[in-house]
Amino acid sequence: MTDSTRAPEIRTSSGTVRGRLEDGLAVFRGIPYAQPPVGPLHLGPPVPATEWSGVREAVAFGPTPPQSLALGFGSGPDNAGGRDDWLTVNVWTPDPGGARLPVLVWIHGGAYLVGSADAPGYDGASLARRGTVVVTFNHRVGAEGYGHFEGAVPNRALLDQVAALTWVRDNIAAFGGDPDRVTVFGESAGAGAVAALLTMDRAEGLFHRAVAQSVPGTFFSPALAADIGATVATELGLPATLDALAPVPPVALRDAADAVVRTITRYGARWGRAAHAHLPFSPVIDGEVLPCSPWEALRAGRGADVDLIVGHNRDEARLFTVMGGRFGKVTEEEAAVTLARFAPGADGAAAYRTSHPAADPTTLQDLVMSDWLFRMPSLHLAEAHAAGGGTTYAYELTWPAPAMGGALGACHGLDVPLVFGTLREGFGPMLFGEEPPAEAEALSDAMGRAWSDFAAHGDPGWARYGAAERLTRIFAAEPFTAPYPEESSRLIWAEQGFAPMELAPGTEPVPAS
Template sequence: MTAPGTPPGAPRPPVVRVQGGTLQGQWGSEVAVFRGIPYARPPVGALRLAPPEPAPPWEGTRRADTFGESPPQSLALGMVAEPDGLAEGTGDWLTVNVWTPDPAAGAGLPVLVWIHGGVYMIGTSDGPAYDGTELARRGTVVVTFNHRVGAEGYGQFEGAVPNRALLDQVAALRWVGENIAAFGGEPGRVTVFGESAGAGAIAALLAMPRAAGLFRRAVTQSVPGPFYGTDLAADIGSAVAAELAVAPTLAEVAAATPAALRDAADTVLGGMARHEPRWGRAARARMPFAPVVDGDVLPCVPWEALRAGRSAGVELLCGHTRDETRLFTVLAGRLGRVTEEEAAATLAWFAPDDAGRAAYRAGPAAADPTALADLVLSDWLFRMPSLHLAEAHAEGGGTTYLYELTYGAPGLGGAPGACHGLDVPLVFGTLRSDIGTLLLGAEPPPAAAALSARMAGAWTAFAATGDPGWPPYGARDRLTHVFDAGSRTAPYPEEASRLIWSRHEFTAMEPVPGAETGRAARRP
């Protein structure tokens, strides 16, 4: 007898038993899909701004055919078109989704766990670009999940545990370790992979004692450099609380609705320019949230931890795109319109030192203000943090593989180049997703499909064996795999930038010494 609601002649829906109870999923294209599985209790009510707690078990068979609710999403970034239904939701944000080609215990397949990006302020696991079907068809079990973002996940408030987003991720990984065998995955072969803020979160997990042993391998795609110290994070948290007209404490902030807290954080984001004297590069980059080096959940910045050999037993695949921030320039309508004065300001804010500024001025990008601004910001925000993470891991005794994506996106008239986010649809094989269509066009060219197959093949091979198909990175030869229409392995291509940043240390960012406090007083 088939399950209720199953058309005659259709295969039985896939059913698995996990620690919480029985789950019924759906069949996709050659893979079984399970959506919206709770890995923690809803972090609302008494659990607001608290560490995640394990999800309770359920009776009977739970339908796992719908993605879970999205956590509060920033509306100020212009990437969430409509209100997110927070008023009608239950707060059941902490859920996982699983794609598997073999939903049978004991299959022993490698596991890929995705951590999404989104400036630490947006992102959910139901994005069409994150569909795990194609990667699962390559013989892996793919997991995606939601975690708290923005002020819910990263806001620093007195009495609240810091880095709740990272603790959500630890809880999700624990769920994977305890349950993934039921889906045919091998708990001892878990690889975390993520892009942008997701890569920054993975870098943090590599430095966190609480995450030790939860994954065997890691892939970081475009690691962002900003990590915040406690004083800076508290400054920003106080500004958010001031918008709510409350004190920056757990009790008072948690009394606000999730929508109100989200809106308060969006207001702070919109007014960050006035905080530049105090918050420095964090305000200039318009980034109100980042992982916080609090000394407990996150003891130190990832580069320091990896250099000291922490997580040396975790194999690391790390890389970035060539033209990271070009997409932001294009979408803002600024391509070819950046003035010399604006480029000079970007150079003054984000170059590592005077010698670095002079080197940028002597380079080929100096003739074009847009190119110069994009290069400097790309290096500061993504390219050099990624390179330094690979170098730190290798220096600490870890096996490290480095890559760069140089394939130019044909969408938007080819203007974005090898931009930030292009690797996501290429790795997932979701070329016709929203971002895939934006960057690759409505009909992706054969070269993009071939490149996608190579990148997906490298990621799944790394998850299975620890070897993506090229030699490890070392300080002597700096071998890097370059993904393009014709891929190759060569010494790190961005040598000029590497030299400019070779003496720079990515440390926890704090308020500018001597600047007036950016903390806003409680409103009457």
């Protein structure tokens, strides 16, 4: 690009794209990295994008993959236009064709059911202005991405992510990025994907550093995933096989999965915690795409050559309690049931009560759900990576969201706008109010700078995590480094691993066909 006033054009491996200039950045949206996964490619692995001639306009986000409607929320609008070219990437760069800048590749969250790269909170401009090239992308979610069906390649969403990272490796230099300095970062389900990618042969060498924000501990065994897949297929009156389901329109498959989501607690005796937590899809430890759980793999030394930041927010589950209208209303009976289901081991429920004798039922329920879903999986991932010889950095976000009278605390998802610098976009006003306070701006600057510095040279600005001192960056109003702060939870979960979740013992599986 020679003329700073011209719309920027870049030649990619599939063809030339034309983006646009936005406040000093060159921005490209909706570039295909794979062919639409429909028709003969439905429920198959991603296939590289078809080449095009001429110049392709890259100024609008690609359409969203089918989104679950059963949760009542999502990261992007449902695809009302019916387009099926979901698998696209977006790039923000301060210097296209220039100085081989560090690259940050974002994997969105959304309970493995929803999410897309066009969410306003994922705008890459602020991070790009810190001297990075930022990439976001869509991948298949729900039954399209994680449904486990006989004859279908498993973990298609993870393969989409590998395809997007392959596109980055092959093309990012033309956008001013350094293909040898790629950092993948993600939150919630996106952090679970980061953990999975660290273990996958197919992802090896595609990224060099990783950031996992609030890692969920839900990885499924093939038996559990197949039983859920067969239940989804039953909603369509079909066997759970590739031959039967490939001709089904993706939206119809989504609707069948949503029918299961809406009544998922009825399957509690079969699917256990997955049903009680309303989580029908997760990465599957299939032995092929995903050979074993991330905690097992990292402890054995897998991913030791990839530097890792991993952490969580202090009050992860508070978001779901508040949004569900249950803040301060959880009964003693409800808390007891939650503790019995989700606390570890035979003595876990008693250990929580002993460690928090003054906690009310809402606090107890939030504690155990925060620990089971995100806090302890994240801590254990840090410990496994460090034990396997990796360079590991840990953090906890403790600064509470000021909106709603502070009821949200340092809730799940609060870290995302802070890292991206999108305090006024998307869910930002719900968390920070219409005008974010100065503390939020300062903390956002600190987190964005740490992530960008880590991508640039591997040092986020605090001490490494190790088993002896457990040094952790605490993102409070004034960030500081201290030993890991959630000691009572760490001790309760110290002997508990995060093995693949199984179909209940003695359960007769739903036949695939």
